[in-house]
Amino acid sequence: MVPFNLLVAACLAYVCLLFVVAFWADGAARRGQVRWLRSPLVYTLSLSIYCTAWTFYGAVGYAARSGLEFATIYLGPTLVLIGWWWLLRKLVRIGRMQRVTSIADLISSRFGKSNLLGVIVTAICVVAATPYIALQLQSVTLSFNVFAGPLPTGWGLPDRGATVLWVAGGLALFTILFGTRNLDANERHEGIVTAIALEAVVKLVALVAVGVFTVWGVAGGVADILDRIADSPIADWQMAPGRWTGLMFLAGAAVLTLPRMFQVMVVENSDERHLATASWAFPLYLLLMSLFVVPIAVVGLAVLPAGSNPDLFVLTLPLAQQQGALAMLAFLGGFSSATSMVIVEAIALATMVSNHVVLPLWLRLRRRQQQEAGQGMVVTGDLRGLVLLSRRLSIAGVLALGYAYYSVSGGSGALAAIGLISFVGVAQILPAMLGGLFWRGATRAGAAAGLVAGFAVWLYALFLPSFGSGNLMPEALMQAGPWGIAWLRPQALFGLEGLDPLLHAAFWSLALNAGLFCAVSLVTFPAPMERLQGLAFVNVFEQAGPARGWTRGGAEAEDLLAMAQGVIGAEEAQDFFQAQAAAQGKAGFLPDTTPDFFAALERRLAGSVGAATAHAMIAQFAAGAAVSVQDLMAVASEAQQILEYSTQLEAKSEELARTARALSEANDKLRALSVQKDAFLSQISHELRTPMTSIRAFSEILMEGGLEPPDLARYAGIIHDEAIRLTRLLDDLLDLSVLENGRVRLSVRPANLHDLIDRALRAAGSTRADRSFTIHRDAAAEHMPVFTDADRLVQVFINVISNARKYCDAARPELTIRTRRRDSRIEVDFIDNGSGIPAAAQALIFEKFARLTDQTRAGGAGLGLAICREIMENLGGAITYLPGQGGAAFRVSLPARPVVPPSRGAEADAGAAPA
Amino acid sequence: MPQSQRPLFLARRSYRRRRMMDAARLLPVFGALALMLPILWRAPGAAGGRSTATGTVYVFVVWALLIGLAFVLARRLRPAIGDEADPPEPAGPTLRGD
Known part of the structure; x- marks a missing residue:
């Protein structure tokens, strides 16, 4: 048996240890050694305040009474945590972006920074936390009593009430000392969180040891x-x-909406990545806490005398086995569970009360005073003292409420039942929270309606009856309903009888809550601020920064600085203003009061006093500058215009790119043509000069005289031949010029294509007559009438065939001639089996003087194909190179019916580039 | 013109990461289904009913399995948050091993 004195001494020593740890952590944080303090491990351990004394003692009692059902309380949070990617990540991100200080602040901020919602959520949280805190006090008291034993030892058995009072007082003191040192909730309570992490280890070790x-x-x-x-x-x-199912759901909801869970999970979170670790480590912690619950319950039921309180098996089992030290450890574990929960819960609730109740009231009061005094500008004094005082009083008040609940409810009932009442209470926040996070259409009115309805049903159907029949609710009311209306009986609403009272209350409160929330949201229209905040919350991952809530600045920066100093402290405020001024490129402490600056200042203040209060404070200075529906529309249409403009720009730039491509092609063509023109001039000079030279040379010989008649005749013959060659060249040029200018006269008459090809083959046979060509023809297909200028067409054929004869480099040259009629056109293909024409040259062969191989070998002027092209165009047809035929291939196509040759003059006027 | 700047198709690495995100979203659903299964069991007394001991073992095994899967997913997804989260404080060497 552990002496009671020793127990008290151990408790005090343990509390002192917590003090030291918290002091050390605060100091380390101030010195900037935060890396270890903000590790994922500490974060995960701090989440374990979910496991309160209810878990530590109550879970075993729960298992002894209802078997495995106790596990639902830990399975719900497990599911929420492993689904972190879906919900918690968003919640934490929003918490950081909006500098959320509490769950009431979250709801208020989401729905247009409405203080009404802040007050409602604060009320729900305070009332719901009361039984929970009472439960902690009760469990600590019970555990003290176990050790106190039936007989007074040491300095006497303190009576139960006195113990509770001492415990509550001590907890309030510790919480006030550490919880209200920093004003900015976003600056995090390193000391508290580290102490909580230590307590988490103690309770886990204690429970596992007992197990x-x-x-x-x-x-x-x-x-x-x-x-x-x-x-x-x-x-x-x-x-x-x-x-x-219901308890699993409620526990999952509670881990999101319990004020203390929100405090450690969102507000105290320093790095989103910690969530990744917590997603498996916290469920593991819960698993370890639950692992030995059933064994302890089973063994306790078997070993301990009948009638023992199963809620205390964790303590009484080691005591019964004479394991004093183990019992002491278990006691400290339970003490840890209770203290850590009460501390964080009290801090969270105190923040809510001071930010959403005390400060707004004070602001309103001040404004009225100043209006009465006739002062125009609102000057705020030092708020820090007020805020801290209100938080300290709130902590004391919250613990007092817990004590009161404990006293009134008589400290009776199983621990689990009390805890579940709280769960259903805070679960009322869930619809507004989830709706606010995922549905932009959720409105303030909807959230308020849902919260109030759910809260009211919970109070009526679960909270008030929990004091025991006849305590706060008359027996008659419980049995027959108010004024005898049976369907309003607290535990059988709307005639739903025979249900478990807890499930009954949870069902009706949440159903009415969610139903009203959705229905009212659907029919109401949100204010501009709500819509801005709704967008910022729902699309938190998609946008760079929080939306602006101010349309213009204009207040005096000096006034703002004075106000901010009152809220966040002189040094901090000056640093902030200086940084903002520097960001604007200004020196000194007074930045321009731009809308962006207003928004930044508001966020900074929100980290201390909550979104709603911060908004109200800024609004004093920027009266009329709050965003309106018109502004929202303007922003939207601005974005729309930008979108349209950029679409137009894109279309234009595509068009530009197309034009540029066309221009560049035309430019290439022009450059090639310019090169060709130069080549043409030099070629023509060259072509004219060669025969001229021989004519001149031989005529000089003739002029000298004294030649034999045969030589004379030979030289005259050479001069004649060269003159003919010159004439032919000039004829060709003339021909080309005539063709190009479209002044050619065509004599169109019917002819047989077969005869024309025969003529062409015969005529071209003289070209390199030494080469024997195999000609492939399909005579049957060739017999078709053509209406064209036959001589001109034959000229084209001859040119193509003699080209083949000249240039085909195959050892056994072959020429295939195919004719066919396609639609209204006749096509004649000439395909040889040579090496063809390289792709790069294919575009140029139809140009004048384009010759691919050595001139001496070819022996022509290079005008042939150019003339062919001009002829074919005059005939209304075309000659094209046909790639990919296994050799050089030309396709001559011409209309089957006679056509009026296109007016070349008109075409030239139009400036079309020759194809 | 595409409606948004997000690419339609992703490289293998980002694709894997996206699927991990899907898995992280699905895990609680499967977890809930697995933990709801015991309500379909027959009462311990009835024929073919499972005992509380079996039920206890089942619940704890599912629980451990979920933790294991969450662990794997968390390791895979940690870098994905790192990409978008604020960089940590620059001062001092990294003490964390992961």
């Missing part, structure tokens, strides 16, 4: 425990599907 002792010390190992479970009363436990 290990139970399984391997009292029972005979795992197999024995499983046998004992099968033999114990717990084996008869029948699962109630409704409670199993």
Whole structure:
């Protein structure tokens, strides 16, 4: 048996240790050594304030009474945590972006920084937390009583009430000392969080130690425990599907909406990545806490005398086995659970009360005073003292409420039942929270309606009856309903009888809450601020910064600085103003009061006093500058215009790119043509000069005289031949010029294509007559009438065939001639089996003097294909190079019916580039 | 003109990461289904009913399994948050091993 004095001494020593740790952590944080303090491990451990004394003592009692059902309280949070990517990540991001100080602040900020919602949520949280805090006080008191034993020892058995009072007072003191040192909730309470993490380790170690002792010390190992479970009363436990599902849901909701969970999970979060670790580590912590619950319950039921309170098995089992030290550890574990929960809960609630109740009231009061005094400008004094005082009083008040609940409810009832009442209470915040996070259409009116309805039903159907029948609610009311209206009975609303009271209350409150929230949201129209905030919350991952709530500045920066100093302290405010001025490129402490500056200042203040209060404070200075529907529309249409403008720009730039491509092609063509023109001139000079030279040389010989007649005749013959060659060249040029100018006269008459090809082959046979060509023809296909200038067409054919004869470099040259009629056109293909024309040259062969191979070998002027092209155009047809035929291939196509040759003059006027 | 700047198709690495995000979203759904399963079991007394001991083992095994899967997903997804989260304080060497 542990002496009571020793127990008290241990408690005091433990509290002192917490003080030291918290002091050390605060100091380390001030010195900037925050890396270790802000590690994912500390974050995860701090989340463990979910496990309160209710878990530590109550879970075993719960298991002894309702078997496995206790696990739902930890399975719900497990599901929420492993689904972190979906919900918690968004919540934490919003918390950081909006500098949210509490869950009431979150709801108020989301719905247009409405203080009304802040007050409602604060009220729900305070009322719902009261039984929970009472539960902690009760469990600590119960555990003290276990050690106090039936007989007074040491300095006497303090009576139960006095113990509770001492515990409550001590907790309030500790919380006030550490919880209200920093004003900015976003600056995080390193000291508290580290102390909480330490307490998390203590309670885990204590519970696991008791569990290990139970399984391997009292029972005979795992197999024995499983046998004992099968033999114990717990084996008869029948699962109630409704409670199993419902409690899991409620626990999942509670981990999101309990003020203290929100405080450690969102407000105290320093790095989103910690969530990734917590997503598995916190469920693991819960698993370890739950692992030994059933064994302890089973062994406790078997070993301890009948009638023992199962809520205290964790303590009484080691005591009964004469394990004083283990019992002491278990006691400290339970003490840890209770203290950590009360501390954080009290801080969270105090922040809410001071930010959403005290400060707005004070602001309103001041404004009225100043209006009465006739002062125009609102001057705010030092708010820090007020805020801190209100928080300290709130902490004391919250603990006092818990004490009162404990006293009134008589400290009776199982721990689990009390805790669940709180869960249903805070779950009322869930619809507004989820709706606000994922639905832009959720409105302030909807949230307010849902919250109030849910809160009212919860009060009526669960909270008030929890004091015991006849305490706060008359017996008659419970049995017959108010004024005898049966369907309003607190535990059988709308005639839903026979249901578990907890599920009954949870169902009706949440159904009415969510239903009203959705319905009212659907029919109301949100204010501009709500819509701005709704966008900022729902699309938190998509936008760079929070939306602006101010349309113009204009207030005196000096006044703002004075006000900010009152809220966040002189040094901090000056630093902030200086940084903002520097960001604007100004020196000194007074930045321009731009809308952006207003927004930044508001966010900074919101970190201290909550969004709604900060907004109201800024509004004093920027009266009329708050954003309006017109501004929203303007922003939207501005964005729309930008979008349209950029679409136009894009279209224009595409068009420009197209034009540029066309220009560049034309330019290339022009450059090539210019090169060609130069080449043409030099070629023509060259072509004219060669025969001229020989004519001149031979005529000089003739002039000298004294030649034999045969030589004379030979030289005259050469001169004649060269003159003919010159004439032919000039004829060609003339011909080309005539063709190009469209002044050619065509004599169109019917002819047989076969005959024309025959003529062409015969005529071209003289070109390099030494080469024997194999000609492939399809005579049957060739017999078709053509209406064209036959001589001109034959000229084209001859040119193409003699080209083939000249240039085909195959060892056994072949020429294939194919004719066919396609639609209204006749096509004649000439395909040889040579190496063809390289792709790069294909575009140029139809130009004048384009010759691909050495001139001497070719022996022509290079005008042939150019003339062919001009002829074919005059005939209304075309000659094209046909790539990919296994050799050089030309296609001559011409209309089957006679056509009026296009007016070349008109075409030239239009300036079309030759194709 | 595309409606948004987000690419339609992703490289293998980002694609994997997206699927990990999907898995992280699905995990609680599967977890809830697995933990709801016991409500379909018959009562311990009835024929074919499972005992509380079996139920306890089942719940804890599912629980451990979920934690394991969450651990794997968290490791894979941590870099994805790192990309968009604020960079940590620049001062001092990194003490964390991960």
